[in-house]
Amino acid sequence: MNAQTRMEDMVSAREKLVVIGNGMAGCRAVEEILERDGDRYDITIFGAEPRVNYNRIMLSPVLAGEKTFDEIVINSAEWYAENDIELVSGDPVSHIDRTAKTVLSQSGRVEPYDKLLIATGSDPFIVPIPGNDLAGVITFRDLDDVDKMLAAAEKGGDAVVIGGGLLGLEAAHGLSLRGMKVTVVHLMPTLMERQLDEAAGYLLRQELEKRGQTILTGANTKVIHGMEGHVAGIELEDGTRLKADIVVMAAGIKPATGLAKSAGLECERGIVVDDHMVTSDPDILAVGECVQHRGACYGLVAPLWEMCRSLADHLTDAPTGYAGSVTSTKLKVSGIDLFSAGDFSGGDDCEDIVMRDAARGVYKRVVLKDNKLIGAVLYGDTADGNWYFDLLKKEEDVSDIREGLIFGQAFASGGALADPNAAVAALSDDAEICGCNGVSKGKVVQCINDGAHSLDAVRSQCKASASCGSCTGLVESLLSLTLGGEVESGPASTCKCTSFTHDDVRRLIVEKQLKEIPQVMQELHWTTPDGCSSCRPALNYYLLCAWPGEYEDDQKSRFVNERLHANIQKDGTYSVVPRMWGGVTSPKELRAIADVVEKYDARMVKVTGGQRLDIFGIRKEDLPAVWADLNAAGMVSGHAYGKSLRTVKTCVGSEWCRFGTQDSTGLGIKIEQMTWGSWMPHKFKIAVSGCPRNCAEATIKDFGVVCVDSGYELHVGGNGGIKVRATDLLCKVETEEEAMEHCAAFIQLYREDAHYLERTAPWLERKGLDWIKAQMFDDPERVGRLARRFRYSQQFMQDDPWARRAAGERADLHRHLATVRPMETEYA
Amino acid sequence: MMPGKWLDIGPTTQIEPGMAATLPVEGGEEIAVFHTVNGRFYALVNSCPHRQGPLSQGIVHGDSVTCPLHNWRISLSTGAALGDDSGCTPTIPLKIDGGRLFLLREAVVAPRGAAGPRAA
Ligand code: SRM
Ligand SMILES: Cc1cc2nc3c(=O)[nH]c(=O)nc-3n(C[C@H](O)[C@H](O)[C@H](O)COP(=O)(O)OP(=O)(O)OC[C@H]3O[C@@H](n4cnc5c(N)ncnc54)[C@H](O)[C@@H]3O)c2cc1C
Ligand code: SF4
Ligand code: FES
Numbered sequence: 016m017n018a019q020t021r022m023e024d025m026v027s028a029r030e031k032l033v034v035i036g037n038g039m040a041g042c043r044a045v046e047e048i049l050e051r052d053g054d055r056y057d058i059t060i061f062g063a064e065p066r067v068n069y070n071r072i073m074l075s076p077v078l079a080g081e082k083t084f085d086e087i088v089i090n091s092a093e094w095y096a097e098n099d100i101e102l103v104s105g106d107p108v109s110h111i112d113r114t115a116k117t118v119l120s121q122s123g124r125v126e127p128y129d130k131l132l133i134a135t136g137s138d139p140f141i142v143p144i145p146g147n148d149l150a151g152v153i154t155f156r157d158l159d160d161v162d163k164m165l166a167a168a169e170k171g172g173d174a175v176v177i178g179g180g181l182l183g184l185e186a187a188h189g190l191s192l193r194g195m196k197v198t199v200v201h202l203m204p205t206l207m208e209r210q211l212d213e214a215a216g217y218l219l220r221q222e223l224e225k226r227g228q229t230i231l232t233g234a235n236t237k238v239i240h241g242m243e244g245h246v247a248g249i250e251l252e253d254g255t256r257l258k259a260d261i262v263v264m265a266a267g268i269k270p271a272t273g274l275a276k277s278a279g280l281e282c283e284r285g286i287v288v289d290d291h292m293v294t295s296d297p298d299i300l301a302v303g304e305c306v307q308h309r310g311a312c313y314g315l316v317a318p319l320w321e322m323c324r325s326l327a328d329h330l331t332d333a334p335t336g337y338a339g340s341v342t343s344t345k346l347k348v349s350g351i352d353l354f355s356a357g358d359f360s361g362g363d364d365c366e367d368i369v370m371r372d373a374a375r376g377v378y379k380r381v382v383l384k385d386n387k388l389i390g391a392v393l394y395g396d397t398a399d400g401n402w403y404f405d406l407l408k409k410e411e412d413v414s415d416i417r418e419g420l421i422f423g424q425a426f427a428s429g430g431a432l433a434d435p436n437a438a439v440a441a442l443s444d445d446a447e448i449c450g451c452n453g454v455s456k457g458k459v460v461q462c463i464n465d466g467a468h469s470l471d472a473v474r475s476q477c478k479a480s481a482s483c484g485s486c487t488g489l490v491e492s493l494l495s496l497t498l499g500g501e502v503e504s505g506p507a508s509t510c511k512c513t514s515f516t517h518d519d520v521r522r523l524i525v526e527k528q529l530k531e532i533p534q535v536m537q538e539l540h541w542t543t544p545d546g547c548s549s550c551r552p553a554l555n556y557y558l559l560c561a562w563p564g565e566y567e568d569d570q571k572s573r574f575v576n577e578r579l580h581a582n583i584q585k586d587g588t589y590s591v592v593p594r595m596w597g598g599v600t601s602p603k604e605l606r607a608i609a610d611v612v613e614k615y616d617a618r619m620v621k622v623t624g625g626q627r628l629d630i631f632g633i634r635k636e637d638l639p640a641v642w643a644d645l646n647a648a649g650m651v652s653g654h655a656y657g658k659s660l661r662t663v664k665t666c667v668g669s670e671w672c673r674f675g676t677q678d679s680t681g682l683g684i685k686i687e688q689m690t691w692g693s694w695m696p697h698k699f700k701i702a703v704s705g706c707p708r709n710c711a712e713a714t715i716k717d718f719g720v721v722c723v724d725s726g727y728e729l730h731v732g733g734n735g736g737i738k739v740r741a742t743d744l745l746c747k748v749e750t751e752e753e754a755m756e757h758c759a760a761f762i763q764l765y766r767e768d769a770h771y772l773e774r775t776a777p778w779l780e781r782k783g784l785d786w787i788k789a790q791m792f793d794d795p796e797r798v799g800r801l802a803r804r805f806r807y808s809q810q811f812m813q814d815d816p817w818a819r820r821a822a823g824e825r826a827d828l829h830r831h832l833a834t835v836r837p838m839e840t841e842y843a
Numbered sequence: 844m845m846p847g848k849w850l851d852i853g854p855t856t857q858i859e860p861g862m863a864a865t866l867p868v869e870g871g872e873e874i875a876v877f878h879t880v881n882g883r884f885y886a887l888v889n890s891c892p893h894r895q896g897p898l899s900q901g902i903v904h905g906d907s908v909t910c911p912l913h914n915w916r917i918s919l920s921t922g923a924a925l926g927d928d929s930g931c932t933p934t935i936p937l938k939i940d941g942g943r944l945f946l947l948r949e950a951v952v953a954p955r956g957a958a959g960p961r962a963a
Contacts, residue, residue, distance in 0.1 A: 204860055208882040235856065269941075284940060359881070363907050363918040363925045545861075545880045548902040548909035548916075571861030571880075575900040575911040583911050587897040635900075827864070832852055832876065835868040835951055 029057040032330075033118055033128035035108045035274065037062025039071055040303025040319040041134030042090050047327035049098055055331060058100045059126055061118070064157055065105030067092055071157070072316060075347045078161050078189030111278035113296055130330065133275055133286060133294070133301040137268035137314065142177060146239030151246030151261045155186045156268075164263065168193035172260035175199075175249050177236055179206040181346060183265035184223070188348040190263070191228055198229040198257055200236055200249070202266075210344040210355040212544045214371075215378050215394040217533035222351055222376075231255075270305045270312055285312045290336035291329035292322055302326050308339060315342050343404045345397070352393070354400035357407045358382065359390030359544075370421045371540040372396075378537060379421055380544060386414040399423040439492040448493070449479040449486045459490060463497045470494065470502075470514070487514045487540075510549040512541050517553070517770035524561050532558065532569055546572075553771035556658065559694055560766050563808035570825070576656035579828060580816045581638055584631065589638060591630045592655035593645045594691060597665040597683035597703075598626030607648030611641050625662035625700070627653060635829050642817035651815040654691065658772070661700050663687035664712065668705030668722065677722035679705035682751055686720075686758055692813040693762065693805070696769040696778075701758070714742045717765075717775040718758055723747075727754040731761055731787070732779035740776040743784045746792070757791075760801035764790055767804075849938065849945035852876070855884065856942070863899040863908070865889055871952055874935055875899035876944065877919050879906055885919040886937045886946055892917070892930025 032048075034041045037060050045058060062068075073087035095102045103120065110119040117127045139154035141147050153163045164186070167174070171194055176187045179201030191197040199206075205216030206223075220230050235252040239262055248258045270285035281287045281295035285307030292300045292308075303319045304312070313319070318340035325337035343356035359382050366383045377395035381388055381403060387410050391403040402424040406413060419426045444457035454477055462477040473490055474480055480490045494502045508514050515523070520539060529535045532554050536546060546554070551572035558566045576582050581589035591611075595604065608628055612620045618632035633641055642652075654660060663686050666672065668679030683703040690701065702711040703720040712735070713719030719730040719742050726749040730742035745761065748754050764787065769778040779787060791798055820829070858864045858878040866874040866886075875889035875898050883906065889899050896912030906919045916925040922932040936947035 202856060203882065205880075205882075208860070213880045233859075363905075363916075363923075364921070365906075367905075543905065545904055547904050548914070551902060551904065571859070571903065574902065579900070583897075583900060585894065585896075585912065587895075587900075827857070827859070827862075832857065832864045832866045835850065835866060835871070835874075 030055065030129040031127060032056035032058045032130045032132065033126055034058065034060040034132045034134060035118065036060075036134035036136060036303070036305075037064065037068050037102065037104060038134060038136050038303065039068070039089075039316060040136070040323060041132065042068040043320065044132060044134065044302050044323040044326050045098075045100065046090075047323045048330055051327055051331040051333070053098075056130070058098075060095075060100060060102050061106060061108045061120060061126075062102065062104040063107035064159075066158065067095070067102070067104070069158070072347070074155070074158065074161050075185035075189060077158075078164060078186065079192050079349075080189075081349070084158060108274060111274060111299075113278055113299070116298065129298065131299045132326075133299065133305060134303045135271040135274060135305045137304040138271045139264055140267040140269050141264055142236060142266050144236055144238055146241055146246070146249075147264070149239055149241040149246045149262075150244055151241075151259075152239060152264060153261055154264050155182050164190060164261065165193065167261040168195050170260065171195060173198070173258050174261050174263060175257055175259040176263040176265055177249075178263075178265035178267065179203070179230065179232065180209065180265065180267065181207060181344065182268075183263070184219075185347055186263045186265050187223075187228055191226065195260075197227075198231060198259075199223075200234045200251070200257075201230070201232045202235055204233045206230065206232065207344075207346070210392075211353070211394075212359055212380065212392050213533055214369075214380070214537055214541075214544050215353065215355070215392050217531070218376065218378055218394050218537060219346075219351065219353060221534075268304070268314055270307065272305060275299075275301065275305070283307055290325065290338065291334055292326040292337065293329065300326055300330070308337065311339060313340065313342065315344065317342055341404075341408055343400070345400070352395055352397040354393040354397040355391065356400070356404045357388070357390035359392050365389065367543055368417075368421045369540075369542045369544065371537055373538045373540065381421060383413065383417070386412050386417075388413055388420075436492045436496055439489055440496055448489050454479040456493065459493050460497055463494060468494070468498060468502060509553060510547055512536075512543040512546050512550050513539060515539050520554070521557050521561075521768075524557050530558065530562055530566060532572065552577075556694060556696065556771050560808070564811045570828075577658070579635060579638060580642075580652055580654075580656060580820065581633065582656045586632075588632045588634055590655070591633050591638070591641055591645075592623065592625075592627060592653040593650035594653040594687070595627040595650075596687050597663055597680050599665075599680060599684065600627075603648050604650055607645055607650065611644050614644070615641055623655070625655070626664050627662060629655065636831070639820045639823075639826070639829055643821035646815070646818050646821055651691075652817045657694070658697050659692070659694050659699065660687070660690045661698050663690070664700075664702040664716070666703070666705050666710040668703075672705055674708060675705035675722070676724050677705060677727065677751075679703040679711065679720070679722050682720065682722075682727075682754065683711075685751070686755060689755060689759065689806075689809070690762060692815075693766070693809060694812065695762070695766055696771050697774040699762065699765075699775070715739060716742065718761055720754055720758075725749070727751070729754060729757050729761075732775045732784075734774060734776035738776070740780075743779065745788070756798060756802045759805040760791060760798040761787075763801040763805035763808075766808075848948060850948045850951055852944050852946055854943055855939060858884075861903050863901075863903065865897075865899045866946075866951075868951060873897075874946070874951060876937070876946075877903055877908065879903055879919065881906075883919075884937055884939060884944060886935035887917075887919065887922050888933045888935070890932060891915060892922075892924050892932050893928065898932065 068090040070087045070089050076082040106120045106122045108118045109121050117125050119125050139156050154160050174190045174195040174197045176183045176199045179199050187197045187199050205213050206219050236249050237252045238250045240248045246259055246262050250256050272282045272286050275286045276282045286301040286305055288294055288301050288306045288308050292302050294301050302322045322337050325335050328335040346353045368381050370379045380392045382390035388406045393400055442456050446456045448454055448456050448459050459479050467473045467476045480487045509517050509520055535554055555569050555572040570578055581591050615637050617630045621629050623629045663683045665680045665683030669675030669677055699717045701718045702713040702716040704711040704713040705722050713721050714730055715733040715735045721728040728747050729745045731745045733742035734740040860878050861880045863875050863877040873889040875887055877885045889897050891898055891910040893915045896910040898908050900911045901908040907916050909916050915928050922934040924930045935950045938945045
């Protein structure tokens with residue numbers, strides 16, 4: 016009796032703690048409290064799932080068949096018993112009564128509390144599209160979800176995973192190991208875009224595709240189709256349909272705030288808590304993914320360990336406070352090493368250090384700001400991930416180890432680091448410098464001593480750094496060590512993002528079959544994550560030229576004029592120049608132009624120096640409509656904006672002129688019809704004059720034809736503009752067909768060889784007329800082959816960009832998001 | 844009804860990464876909203892500090908944009924001209940919530956550079 020009373024006294028003396036959510040944060044919080052003061056609270060935990068607490072992050076290995084459920088249990092039934100904790104599992108809390116200080120469960124159980132802890136985690140985000148409630152649409156959050164996926168996988172078939180983030184990719188990996196044919200549908204252009212930059216996302220995608228998964232990026236799911244109430248397939252915004260036996264929704268998570276919201280607790284994205292994890296009600300705390308702390312919500316476990324510590328300190332009267340977390344991510348897909356931490360979006364006040372080793376498939380990038388490491392992305396070699404993460408969290412000043420930082424801890428801490436040259440000097444003569452060509456340090460030094468005084472000379476004489484280029488830095492160090500200040504600089508590199516020259520880049524794109532911008536940047540060791548406004552348009556052109564019909568133009572690598580197919584003016588409006596073949600026009604065309612000028616209030620219409628009309632002052636929103644009107648009169652884009660064929664100027668020629676020797680107007684029109692639409696390294700102008708009086712100024716054009724009695728003189732490499740250069744005579748031919756064939760061949764040679772933004776005049780001076788002649792005439796087949804390649808690529812280029820825009824393509828480039836009206840009118 | 848502090852300008856998906864979109868403000872200055880390849884969003888007055896070029900039409904790389912008129916490079920996070928150039932474009936506080944973009948209303952309708960409400 017006495018004993019009984021004492022027990023009751025004790026029980027009632029203990030404060031009652033009720034925990035909602037038997038997950039990773041809820042249980043960890045309890046463990047932390049018990050560790051500090053095992054007797055303080057009488058604890059009841061409600062869990063919606065009918066089981067003990069397990070390690071949720073290990074659901075991925077369970078799905079992949081690498082672990083069993085028993086192996087991932089964190090708190091077994093014995094743990095609850097030993098610590099005198101009552102676990103109410105499979106019975107979610109449905110209501111909180113803050114006045115009575117009780118909670119009500121689904122089964123009707125009422126439990127009073129002194130302190131209440133909400134740890135409800137997150138709910139999967141269900142994309143709001145028709146069909147999202149069909150049987151076979153599965154989320155990836157708890158063991159039941161895994162069981163559903165396993166049951167489906169047993170029957171094989173097709174799985175579509177919506178979402179290419181961490182969860183989606185782990186689900187995809189598991190399902191494909193379980194024998195399903197998996198397609199990942201991801202809204203953004205890069206996988207795991209929140210954890211990875213474009214370059215690492217690209218490598219990841221390549222690897223997953225190699226493993227047989229289909230990855231669709233930039234893909235927006237429109238509907239999930241069903242048959243007899245079960246998933247049958249999905250349809251994307253662009254009309255693509257995919258068969259699916261199951262659809263896994265892994266498009267994101269949202270903090271589970273429903274219960275807290277209806278209890279009137281302050282919630283924004285998550286349940287708002289202070290540094291001690293206390294909500295707007297001092298007796299109610301919250302922890303884990305359901306909370307929002309200092310504006311941040313987390314979706315990873317590391318922060319919740321820290322939250323739980325501060326929460327337990329507070330509940331045991333020794334408050335410390337949580338200050339927010341820096342997080343890092345790893346993908347749990349066997350054989351793929353990937354790590355990211357902190358802020359790697361970069362920026363102008365930040366400095367990027369990038370190392371790429373194409374041969375090993377490695378990409379590493381660290382981001383520094385004010386001499387501190389603020390972000391890191393590693394792919395292929397994550398050995399130093401923890402070291403970087405540590406530097407990042409400690410906010411250590413890394414200026415002393417900056418030079419060696421990207422090579423990792425072993426190198427950076429090796430002593431000889433402040434000066435990378437010193438590290439190279441310390442290498443033995445046998446040390447391998449260039450892995451691709453097996454060149455040792457001794458050989459490179461000897462080659463330099465033998466007269467190779469520039470990077471280029473070393474590359475051509477001993478092959479070091481001539482292949483993948485990853486040892487360029489080492490070779491440069493050896494040059495300056497051996498020669499002191501006398502290193503000669505070779506041809507300039509494409510831009511500051513790479514040490515490769517334009518020629519190297521063009522050659523390697525073809526040799527290595529590089530077909531996308533991120534792939535070029537990876538394989539050629541770009542030192543910036545996504546290039547700059549100089550190299551991006553250049554790479555876009557080089558790829559377009561190398562892979563006609565195959566490469567998909569990258570609009571975001573285009574200068575605005577080529578993106579909007581009109582010329583931007585100083586006031587932000589555009590000018591529109593329709594093509595007028597050979598400078599010849601008609602009443603119908605003139606009428607259409609006149610109508611456009613009036614209809615769209617164009618402020619000026621002017622005859623250009625290129626024998627056509629330019630309409631000025633069109634707004635970007637009106638461009639598609641203007642083009643539709645011009646198209647209706649049979650006119651197409653004049654590419655007055657493009658690194659492409661501009662105009663073919665002509666004179667009246669034999670048809671009218673008393674001196675004319677050939678039909679220069681007719682030939683000009685034919686040439687323009689053959690060459691329009693082609694993208695080139697720079698703008699390209701052509702003219703055809705009917706006699707040597709040369710009224711069309713053919714001898715200052717990129718390609719000029721001067722007609723004579725006996726045929727056609729073909730001239731190349733002329734330029735008006737900044738530095739006037741008269742053409743050189745390429746050759747003389749007898750027929751129109753030959754003139755056109757040579758024109759096509761010359762253009763193609765220029766397209767395939769010149770550097771981006773190099774017009775024919777400087778190109779010809781750099782290469783020499785003899786070189787050009789040799790390229791075209793040494794082999795009698797050559798002109799034909801070049802011309803054929805030009806015609807092949809024209810198949811894909813000669814489709815009027817205006818017509819496509821007028822028909823609605825890329826309407827997003829022309830419209831505004833919305834118009835904001837001042838508040839007074841907005842709510843009137 | 845009281846207008847909210849944040850102005851909802853629609854879903855994040857309406858701007859492709861690496862691109863920008865425009866938002867005219869009646870009686871105010873047009874705003875450019877950028878989405879970088881790395882998935883960040885920024886909002887700035889759509890006007891270059893050099894000669895008011897429309898920054899929304901430039902090439903976006905890293906967290907900067909190159910102005911289409913004379914190639915100044917502008918930081919998207921601070922609005923400042925980078926490199927040897929100097930000048931600054933006002934930035935507009937932006938937040939993302941539930942997959943939608945929000946701009947700080949007072950910054951959207953405030954006159955350039957100065958505080959206080961804008962005359963309509
Ligand atoms: C409209 C026009 C002037 C006119 O009113 O006549 C013109 C206008 C511009 N020219 Fe030109 N050029 C025009 C004929 C010329 C000519 C004459 C010709 O083609 O016979 C030349 C000298 C010939 C030559 O190119 O060799 C010419 C040499 C240039 C140059 C210097 C090029 C050079 O290599 O030195 C530039 C600057 C550049 O391209 O970098 C330039 C650049 C420009 C730009 C694109 C400046 C710019 O980047 O904004 C102007 C755009 C105007 C617009 O918005 O439409 N424009 N420009 C002419 C359009 C022709 C057409 O129908 O397409
Ligand atoms: C497949 C998968 C892989 C992951 N991999 C990683 C990883 O590699 N690294 C990493 O850091 N993080 C990973 N995570 C995220 C990590 O699991 C979460 O951050 C962590 O579980 C959050 O803990 P929590 O306690 O806040 O939520 P949870 O662990 O989800 O716990 C919340 C619990 O509350 C229950 N609940 C909800 N409402 C109620 C209610 N009304 N009444 C009673 N109970 C309720 C839920 O059923 C759940 O059991 C992964 C997540 C998943 C799903
Ligand atoms: S000459 Fe100069 S000012 Fe005139 S159109 Fe050409 S680029 Fe513009
Ligand atoms: S207006 Fe932007 S650079 Fe001149």
